[in-house]
Amino acid sequence: VVLSTSVGVFSSTHSCWWRRRKGASFHVSAISYKKFIGFALNEAKRQTHLVPSPLQFNSMISVDGKAELQMLSFQAPKIRLLRSMSIETEVMQVLDFAVFPEPEFDVPIFCANCFSTSSTNIVVLDLNPLHDVIGRRDYKDRYYKSLMPLGLKYVELLPWGGKLTSESLKFFSPIVLWTRFSPSQDRFDILYSAFMDYYKAWFELIKQAVGETDASQIMSNREAQHRYLTWRAEKDPGHRMLTKLIGERSSKELLRNFLFNGINELGSRTFLDYFPEYCCEDGTINEKRSIIGKSFENRPWDKRGEFIG
Numbered sequence: 461v462v463l464s465t466s467v468g469v470f471s472s473t474h475s476c477w478w479r480r481r482k483g484a485s486f487h488v489s490a491i492s493y494k495k496f497i498g499f500a501l502n503e504a505k506r507q508t509h510l511v512p513s514p515l516q517f518n519s520m521i522s523v524d525g526k527a528e529l530q531m532l533s534f535q536a537p538k539i540r541l542l543r544s545m546s547i548e549t550e551v552m553q554v555l556d557f558a559v560f561p562e563p564e565f566d567v568p569i570f571c572a573n574c575f576s577t578s579s580t581n582i583v584v585l586d587l588n589p590l591h592d593v594i595g596r597r598d599y600k601d602r603y604y605k606s607l608m609p610l611g612l613k614y615v616e617l618l619p620w621g622g623k624l625t626s627e628s629l630k631f632f633s634p635i636v637l638w639t640r641f642s643p644s645q646d647r648f649d650i651l652y653s654a655f656m657d658y659y660k661a662w663f664e665l666i667k668q669a670v671g672e673t674d675a676s677q678i679m680s681n682r683e684a685q686h687r688y689l690t691w692r693a694e695k696d697p698g699h700r701m702l703t704k705l706i707g708e709r710s711s712k713e714l715l716r717n718f719l720f721n722g723i724n725e726l727g728s729r730t731f732l733d734y735f736p737e738y739c740c741e742d743g744t745i746n747e748k749r750s751i752i753g754k755s756f757e758n759r760p761w762d763k764r765g766e767f768i769g
């Protein structure tokens with residue numbers, strides 16, 4: 461039994477991609493992140509007044525003609541940018557969904573990144589903290605204390621994905637879901653449920669947030685968001701795949717002007733200003749993703765959300 465696909469012209473006629481797990485068939489093309497995006501847009505419309513963003517990024521077809529990249533972007537009161545990119549090919553499905561608050565708010569950034577093939581799913585789902593949650597307890601308590609029960613529920617269901625780029629850790633919160641799993645309908649359903657719950661939790665935070673009026677606080681939020689964008693536009697793990705699909709120029713353009721939009725507006729510091737340890741002797745940026753190396757074999761937060769890495 462091959463489940464019907466929802467990827468239209470990109471669906472496969474080969475049967476070698478489906479696998480048997482616990483006696484049930486699971487076809488890789490049964491995975492589609494379309495329902496995640498559908499939910500997210502409906503929920504946002506229920507919660508706020510979404511208007512199209514002025515960013516003009518429409519769908520693209522990859523250089524080899526085999527992948528479709530779909531971009532959507534909106535803004536709303538308190539929300540600088542809500543954007544989605546999804547990629548579907550015969551052999552992989554990708555979702556990169558993020559919501560960035562206006563700099564008057566120090567609310568975390570909603571971040572959902574999912575990469576799926578016939579053999580694996582790689583997922584990061586989090587409300588990425590804008591400020592340091594290890595050093596600033598007030599910030600951590602304000603946003604994450606009440607979310608720990610939600611986080612713990614999914615931490616049990618979607619186990620830690622193992623070692624990762626050490627530098628990424630400071631962009632993650634105590635409720636981050638970093639996980640890898642082989643294709644299964646059960647896990648995919650849990651992931652969808654986690655996505656909905658984290659997204660609703662994020663909207664609760666932004667709904668309750670009161671805009672900052674102090675200029676230096678706003679500046680500090682703006683800089684924190686700029687640093688985050690600068691990191692991801694340079695070192696996000698999806699770069700290589702994007703470059704393979706659409707070429708170096710288009711990929712750079714997509715990263716800087718769409719996915720991590722704000723880099724040119726929210727600040728003027730460079731990647732090496734923020735992350736000088738990546739500076740090579742000739743002044744260029746080290747191409748390595750990590751200087752420290754990979755670490756954190758196990759989840760580096762305890763059940764109370766204390767960092768134990």
Ligand code: BLA
Nearest residue numbers: 554556573574575582584623624625628631697698701702
């Ligand atoms: C792997 N994606 C990963 C990994 C992480 C993330 C932690 C494990 C590899 C590593 O340690 O870096 C995701 N890392 C994040 C996120 C943040 C971060 C969300 O620091 C935020 C601060 N992933 C995508 C897109 C693609 C993609 C758009 O988001 C493809 C177009 C692919 N991610 C992808 C692939 C891997 C991966 C192919 C495995 C390859 C690898 O390990 O580098």
